[in-house]
């Protein structure tokens with residue numbers, strides 16, 4: 001006997017409640033991945049029976065979720081800026097918070113054919129979101145992790161964007177162009193001893209994507225310092241950071257002689273992104 005769609009979701013929700021605070025949503029997303037159907041299918045066909053194969057696959061997905069494995073790692077996908085991105089354990093699962101950076105960046109007065117650099121591109125989330133909105137921008141995304149660069153390239157190819165390139169690079173080390181109108185980054189910014197590293201999805205993400213020395217500020221400071229050599233006159237540097245880091249990021253931008261420094265809040269009203277212009 002196999003479950004119906006409705007009973008499968010109900011049973012899995014009960015099972016996952018002990019390990020997830022989004023048990024019902026997790027169950028629905030996992031089942032949709034098994035069924036390979038859009039979300040509306042769950043509500044249109046609640047009485048449809050799972051095949052034995054679907055039942056077995058769904059149960060194995062739920063067991064993995066019970067151990068805390070992120071839903072995005074189980075399904076291998078996560079939506080960002082309405083783009084379906086492939087994800088894997090080599091880099092960060094794109095977060096909704098990062099859409100704040102994308103949204104604000106798109107409101108900046110930049111050239112029609114702006115040259116753009118995304119530092120620490122991971123899945124390519126930011127670079128690909130910008131590419132989807134600005135087909136004339138020339139975007140380069142870099143990451144130190146070769147597997148992340150391969151993943152970003154896979155996402156680029158699946159989405160069919162031609163105005164983005166991905167390069168393996170330790171921050172600026174392999175960046176050949178000198179002049180960017182815009183540099184964006186969501187770098188690692190968590191402190192090594194942050195208790196949140198032992199909770200939720202981050203337990204399954206690589207430390208190389210998450211943590212930085214100097215109370216989480218080391219990479220941010222390096223990028224702010226070096227970006228001065230790569231920005232056009234009045235070019236923008238836009239950085240995502242922790243909600244308690246805006247004062248430190250703001251004062252480091254000022255120390256490095258940037259102008260028009262501004263912090264932007266995310267949807268939860270937390271300081272999330274700070275940007276500034278390099279006067280050149």
Ligand SMILES: C[S@@+](CC[C@H](N)C(=O)[O-])C[C@H]1O[C@@H](n2cnc3c(N)ncnc32)[C@H](O)[C@@H]1O
Pocket residue numbers: 091092093094095098119120121122123124125126142143144145148169170171186187188189208209210
């Ligand atoms: C917080 S994740 C952000 C990923 C993606 N941009 C996003 O917003 O979802 C940080 C990324 O920076 C990369 N990274 C860490 N150190 C780096 C370095 N020295 N040079 C280049 N990339 C680096 C990590 O591999 C990781 O993919």
